[in-house]
Amino acid sequence: MATHKLLLLPGDGIGPEVMREVEKIVGWFRKRGVGFETETDLVGGAAYDAHGASISEAAMDRAQQADAVLFGAVGGAKWDSVPYAVRPEAGLLRLRKELGLFANLRPAICYPALADASSLKREVVEGLDIMIVRELTGGVYFGEPKEIVTLEDGSQRAIDTQLYHTHEVERIARVAFDLARKRRNKVSSAEKMNVMKTGVFWRQTVTRIHKAEFSDVELEHVLADNCAMQLVRWPKQFDVIVTDNLFGDILSDIAAMLTGSLGMLPSASLGAEDPATGQRKALYEPVHGSAPDIAGKGLANPIAMIGSFGMALRYSFGLLDEADRLDKAIANVLASGTRTKDIAAPGTNPVGTQDVGDAIVKELEALS
Ligand code: IPM
Numbered sequence: 001m002a003t004h005k006l007l008l009l010p011g012d013g014i015g016p017e018v019m020r021e022v023e024k025i026v027g028w029f030r031k032r033g034v035g036f037e038t039e040t041d042l043v044g045g046a047a048y049d050a051h052g053a054s055i056s057e058a059a060m061d062r063a064q065q066a067d068a069v070l071f072g073a074v075g076g077a078k079w080d081s082v083p084y085a086v087r088p089e090a091g092l093l094r095l096r097k098e099l100g101l102f103a104n105l106r107p108a109i110c111y112p113a114l115a116d117a118s119s120l121k122r123e124v125v126e127g128l129d130i131m132i133v134r135e136l137t138g139g140v141y142f143g144e145p146k147e148i149v150t151l152e153d154g155s156q157r158a159i160d161t162q163l164y165h166t167h168e169v170e171r172i173a174r175v176a177f178d179l180a181r182k183r184r185n186k187v188s189s190a191e192k193m194n195v196m197k198t199g200v201f202w203r204q205t206v207t208r209i210h211k212a213e214f215s216d217v218e219l220e221h222v223l224a225d226n227c228a229m230q231l232v233r234w235p236k237q238f239d240v241i242v243t244d245n246l247f248g249d250i251l252s253d254i255a256a257m258l259t260g261s262l263g264m265l266p267s268a269s270l271g272a273e274d275p276a277t278g279q280r281k282a283l284y285e286p287v288h289g290s291a292p293d294i295a296g297k298g299l300a301n302p303i304a305m306i307g308s309f310g311m312a313l314r315y316s317f318g319l320l321d322e323a324d325r326l327d328k329a330i331a332n333v334l335a336s337g338t339r340t341k342d343i344a345a346p347g348t349n350p351v352g353t354q355d356v357g358d359a360i361v362k363e364l365e366a367l368s
């Protein structure tokens with residue numbers, strides 16, 4: 001039996017509480033004979049408090065060695081004034097960059113039981129199943145120069161640089177087209193070619209890859225602002241949306257809310273496939289943040305975190321039956337009405353973080 005090495009990085013805020021629920025699920029699969037080995041380390045503010053850095057070198061080494069990293073959440077008011085270079089988010093950005101995790105898959109699925117929890121009308125979101133493919137290691141997050149400069153007259157100037165190379169756009173386009181072929185065969189590519197050179201370049205590059213390698217897939221181009229509007233107007237028109245790092249950050253928060261709660265959306269960040277081993281580096285994290293307002297109270301919804309582990313089963317370990325079973329268990333638990341406060345139906349009593357984890361384990365048991 002192969003052993004899958006998982007590195008758990010719970011992080012800050014609600015990260016540790018939602019990660020504990022994932023550990024229950026990992027434990028259940030382990031009992032059923034799936035070989036998981038787990039290690040835990042610090043990231044974000046927790047790492048800063050312990051080591052003065054948002055991730056230690058030792059934790060980076062462990063991440064490089066792991067078959068998959070499960071990441072909770074980072075940040076909180078406590079670290080608002082720490083130096084920019086060691087702020088909690090820097091640990092996450094370093095992991096993404098140094099592990100080469102250029103492809104961020106953010107599926108937004110509206111479970112039937114949750115159609116009423118969305119702030120949009122039921123008919124707009126019911127049955128929604130879209131995938132946002134966000135470029136994750138380039139663009140304005142990493143482009144240089146990136147600085148605040150004081151000028152001679154004492155005023156200041158701030159610069160971030162939006163920068164893309166051919167290979168960066170080509171490889172993320174390929175990920176999107178490949179995924180579309182396994183879904184409803186449509187890709188919507190979002191940029192701002194009306195005001196940005198990187199937008200013009202993005203559109204040209206995606207168009208070239210489409211023509212050369214994926215002409216069987218339907219491709220449309222959409223301006224990113226219009227994409228945001230269309231996502232709340234009629235999201236079911238989309239299948240796969242491919243976009244850059246910054247637009248992907250924003251569009252995926254919108255998509256998350258369509259599904260009822262930010263606490264529902266998992267994500268996978270994948271590196272390139274190693275041609276020799278067929279393996280790829282991977283990190284799985286919920287789209288939600290550290291939610292300091294509810295941290296430590298046992299109120300957080302663990303489903304985005306548990307769903308992220310489900311994506312690890314699917315994309316890192318090829319355990320498709322197990323991934324399907326976990327998805328089914330989550331759907332059944334939601335349908336049964338066992339829900340945290342963010343998605344509880346009006347007039348029902350919300351349950352806590354641990355109750356949802358326990359209910360999912362129980363449902364896994366019932367399904368097998
Ligand atoms: C996300 C988050 C991060 C990002 C933050 C925490 C740096 O918002 O994963 O969507 O901006 O990428």
Ligand code: MG
Pocket residue numbers: 249250253287
């Ligand atoms: Mg975000």
